[in-house]
Amino acid sequence: MDTQQDWDIYDVTIVGGGPAGMYAAFYSGMRAMRTKIIEAKRELGGFMRTYPEKIVWDVGGVGPVRCERLIEILEKQARTFDPAIVFGQAVAGMNRREDGVFELTSTTGERHYTRTVILCAGRGMTQVQKLDIHGANRYELANLHYTITDLSRFAGKRVLISGGGDSAVDWANELEKLAKEVIVVHRRSEFTAHERPVAQMRTFAKVLTPYRISGLYGSADRIARVALTHTETGEPEEVEADEVIVSHGYDRDFGNLVNWGLEREDYGVSVDAKMRTNLPGIFGAGDFITYGSKVRLIAGAFNDAVLAVNSAKMFLEPSATDMAGVSSHNERFFEKNKAVIEEEKQRQQN
Ligand SMILES: Cc1cc2nc3c(=O)[nH]c(=O)nc-3n(C[C@H](O)[C@H](O)[C@H](O)COP(=O)(O)OP(=O)(O)OC[C@H]3O[C@@H](n4cnc5c(N)ncnc54)[C@H](O)[C@@H]3O)c2cc1C
Structure with a gap:
């Protein structure tokens, strides 16, 4: 067994930093879980990086927006609770130790330790x-x-x-x-x-x-x-x-993720209505997964992410509520809200 310290072990490790992964990181912070994102590329954004100039209209709450700007907004939101973000590593191997901790290995040979995994690998590593x-x-x-x-x-x-x-x-x-x-x-x-x-x-x-x-x-x-x-x-x-x-x-490349023993259908890894894969402790969100009513849109990825994070929370703490408190009443925002109100005041004065 490795001699890593407790602080090396994250509550949630998100594989992939597209819209599903970014929103999962935000929501995982809402649920007070220590979170890490591992992204194979050197930037967040996922498949959206392939159409940065396009105007996206169908994301709730945001008007028509250039995709590049939408990535910026999502990235800022993903960083709200300071998750660890690892770039340039593709997650390849997974081993669940006897104590239940997952040991993930990346193609660069690094190891990551986590109590749950949310797979947000979308269309894989696209070339x-x-x-x-x-x-x-x-x-x-x-x-x-x-x-x-x-x-x-x-x-x-x-x-x-x-x-x-x-x-x-x-x-x-x-x-x-x-x-x-x-x-x-x-x-x-x-x-x-x-x-x-x-x-x-x-x-x-x-x-x-x-x-x-x-x-x-x-x-x-x-x-x-x-x-x-x-x-x-x-x-x-x-x-x-x-x-x-x-x-x-x-070209799509899912690397070794597809050899973990995950059940799959034509369009992705199968999950249940709570985004649980067939492997306990491993959840999924976004284009990587499939279920009966799956919506292959950014909005669909957000919804999956919320459900996957809630399932991860309940996996770690079975007595936890099945969703986070609404953000407008969430105490994790009390301090941050002061800065938002201050910014708003400044904008109105200018
Ligand atoms: C041309 C085009 C236009 C579109 N326009 C719209 C639109 O207007 N509105 C809309 O809602 N949707 C649109 N979509 C769909 C939308 O882009 C996808 O639904 C969305 O990107 C899925 O997000 P995701 O996070 O699940 O996956 P992805 O965006 O594919 O992100 C997955 C991430 O995981 C990383 N990754 C993969 N494997 C690993 C690994 N082993 N280790 C670490 N990282 C890994 C990848 O590098 C990538 O960054 C469009 C799609 C296309 C093709």
Whole structure:
């Protein structure tokens, strides 16, 4: 047995720092549990980091908001009760010791000790699917993009977008008024994106199907021309482009989490109505899990997180109430409320 100290052992360890993990960290603080988040990447936000420029409308209580701003708000909330946050470690191994403490090991070899685990690993460790063209990476600093963080760079430009899913088509539509010309290339004749946005895109974009990108040409670090190949006839085509956006989706990697003995269905790890997996002490929330009425949205992730944290609390303290007191009456906020009221006063005076 390791000789770690009691203070090394957290009440709750949350695996994954997307919306489910961030909200679980906040709510776990509401329930006065010592909390740690372990996130494989070097930042919180999860899958939302792949659409930072998009405007999100369907999160309760927040108006239409740029996704990047929503991440900032969520991160601030997640840090309310100062959870420990570990970046750059993917949780891989799990061993439940005889005293009931879980020993989690990460891919960097570090160990983490915890009494409960909430799995918020979403779509796993996602890697963007890059172009399989030799040397393509040398254009990534200039005009080859896999995510978009600033739409204004496309103003007045000829933009080529490759992809046939919702993301590719949404970007095309967002660029309608901004770009000089939008060219959409897709390897199939039919788009998988929703019908209505596809119809809108076809009203203004030059759509080339079924074609795939077969070569990139230009100066040392900037693409000027894109070679295309017809996927059925092999016929070549070439188009000029100032900017190239590739939206081919993501590879998902759940690493070793799926070998812990968790029961799974097609869309994720099975949980019951209280977000309990089949392994006692291990709960789940967000896109990583599935149950009958699962909502694969940020709002759904929040609800799962509340239920998972409440279950973790009751696992540790069977006599605890099954939910936290409402935040407006929660004594954990008494001191923090003074600062909020002060900020409000200052705002009104200015
Ligand atoms: C293009 C697009 C647009 C969308 N737009 C909206 C929208 O407008 N409104 C809305 O409500 N929803 C939207 N969604 C859905 C929303 O993004 C997801 O429902 C949400 O991100 C799920 O959150 P999560 O925390 O469960 O998982 P994720 O966001 O996937 O986060 C999981 C985190 O876990 C980490 N992780 C994975 N494995 C490990 C491991 N072994 N160890 C440590 N860390 C690990 C990952 O790095 C990641 O940071 C959209 C989705 C897409 C694809």
